[in-house]
Amino acid sequence: AQTVTQSQPEMSVQEAETVTLSCTYDTSESDYYLFWYKQPPSRQMILVIRQEAYKQQNATENRFSVNFQKAAKSFSLKISDSQLGDAAMYFCAYKDHGNKLVFGAGTILRVKS
């Protein structure tokens, strides 16, 4: 079975600084997607960024980018120029053709002003 591991229960970053959240996964599939979701306090979970396993180029969405290392099964999220609104729980998730998402345990990100 596929598993997703987020080894950092909590992270802190100073406003305007850069932070990297770690995620590793385990799968024997070759075709899959990886996602980072953001869950702000008391608000709905939203998609931050997605990466297709077949694409070597790392995905980027504004201040958010990933470092996808397929051989190492690693998928980290980098947040540049951190803002107070980035404070949230971040979940790494895996999806293959089974349609189901497999989530990590989450990382709480605190942003200090």
Added chain:
Amino acid sequence: DVKVTQSSRYLVKRTGEKVFLECVQDMDHENMFWYRQDPGLGLRLIYFSYDVKMKEKGDIPEGYSVSREKKERFSLILESASTNQTSMYLCASSLEGIFYEQYFGPGTRLTVT
């Protein structure tokens, strides 16, 4: 904008009560999902549905059932609530296909006393 709504944000029920959690999506998505979210465990899939009247068990279906009579509505039923079902329950929906992300509702925090 995709909208996924859940019938209640907060719910308090007594042990042994039958509990209904309702979820509605307005984007004609084929797939709908019910998760429970617990600290340190991330999101765990309870059930999902890929079509009207079709359902599949997720990772933790024990003590739960579901109903999908219309495409836009997916209900989670706790036949006899127990204290270990106290949790945050999240509903999600998505289009069919590996590329598509899931859209989440705001969640229902259920407390069983």
